[in-house]
Every structure is written in structure tokens, then in C-alpha cells.
Amino acid sequence: MKTRITIVILFLFISGTLLLPRMVSFERKIAIEAPQEVVFNQVNDLCSWGKWSGLTPNCPADEVNYLNAGPGCLAGYSWETSAQTRKVVVTAAAPCDSVLVVMDFMRHSHATTCFRFTEENGTTTVIWQMEADLGNNPLSRLSGLFFNHLLGPDLERGLKKLKKMTEAEAVHRQQIAGRQN
Numbered sequence: 001m002k003t004r005i006t007i008v009i010l011f012l013f014i015s016g017t018l019l020l021p022r023m024v025s026f027e028r029k030i031a032i033e034a035p036q037e038v039v040f041n042q043v044n045d046l047c048s049w050g051k052w053s054g055l056t057p058n059c060p061a062d063e064v065n066y067l068n069a070g071p072g073c074l075a076g077y078s079w080e081t082s083a084q085t086r087k088v089v090v091t092a093a094a095p096c097d098s099v100l101v102v103m104d105f106m107r108h109s110h111a112t113t114c115f116r117f118t119e120e121n122g123t124t125t126v127i128w129q130m131e132a133d134l135g136n137n138p139l140s141r142l143s144g145l146f147f148n149h150l151l152g153p154d155l156e157r158g159l160k161k162l163k164k165m166t167e168a169e170a171v172h173r174q175q176i177a178g179r180q181n
Contacts, residue, residue, distance in 0.1 A: 027129035034170035036119035052161035054154030
């Protein structure tokens with residue numbers, strides 16, 4: 001009798017998780033007092049992500065290997081953890097408009113992250129959106145319920161660091177331009 005109840009509960013759990021969405025998407029936004037070009041250039045160059053992004057290798061033992069180092073399409077990096085290899089690649093970049101990045105976590109899945117930039121009156125608005133396909137794995141779909149709460153703070157921290165860094169760069173550029181005039 002206990003075995004039947006356990007099987008029924010397991011069946012209901014798995015069936016219930018398959019009703020959860022396969023795709024998960026969330027975004028964060030920030031206004032930065034810097035020209036759109038300055039902000040775009042930081043995001044478009046994966047070599048600079050270590051200075052601001054909350055989604056970079058965070059263990060000092062993780063060795064980062066750059067692929068086509070530099071800015072733009074097909075630039076990327078990979079690193080290995082004890083459990084898996086991870087890879088991040090820019091798949092599309094429209095100058096001062098958007099950057100599309102695929103994050104491949106090999107065994108588990110991949111996510112797409114998109115940055116969109118708009119400028120108005122010297123203020124650049126950055127929207128950082130993440131989307132993940134969780135597949136049919138019931139545990140992956142269940143974990144998708146927590147992605148926004150688990151990864152959202154990383155995006156927020158990254159955007160705050162990006163803001164601080166690019167606003168300082170914008171001030172520095174203004175100072176240099178003022179000295180040249």
C-alpha cells in the first residue's frame with residue numbers, strides 16, 4: 001500500500017512540474033549617466049565583464065580561457081568548475097543598440113542574455129534580460145520558479161557596477177575633452 005501511495009505522489013509531482021513553463025525570462029533595468037557608446041563598449045567586450053558582471057567566474061581557481069578575445073560577435077570565454085565546463089559567447093552585437101550572449105552550461109542547459117541600450121538626454125538606459133530553456137526535466141522546471149530570485153540580484157549587482165564604472169569613465173572623458181579645448 002505504501003509503495004502505491006509513493007508511486008501516485010511521485011507521478012503527481014512529475015506531472016505537476018511538467019505543467020510549469022519550459023521557458024523562464026526575467027530582466028533588470030538601470031539608468032546610467034554616460035553616453036550610450038561608453039556603456040555599450042563595456043558590455044560588448046567580454047574581457048571587461050570581470051570588472052562588473054555578476055555572471056562571471058567567481059572562484060579564483062577557475063581558469064578563464066578567452067575565445068576570439070576582444071569585442072563583438074563570436075568573442076567569448078569559457079571556464080571549468082569541478083562539475084562542468086561553462087562557455088559564454090557573443091552571438092550578435094548591433095553597435096550602441098544591443099548585445100546578445102549565449103551562456104552554455106554544458107550538461108545542464110543554456111541561457112540567452114540580451115542587453116538593450118537607449119539614450120535620452122545623456123542618460124543611457126540598459127535593460128539586461130535573461131531567458132532560459134529548462135527542457136522537460138521536472139527538477140529543472142521546478143528550479144525555474146526560483147531563477148528570478150536567485151539570478152536577479154546578480155544582474156542588479158552587475159548593473160550597479162557597470163553604472164559606477166561607465167559613469168566614472170564618462171567623467172574622465174569629459175575632463176580630458178575640457179583640457180583639450
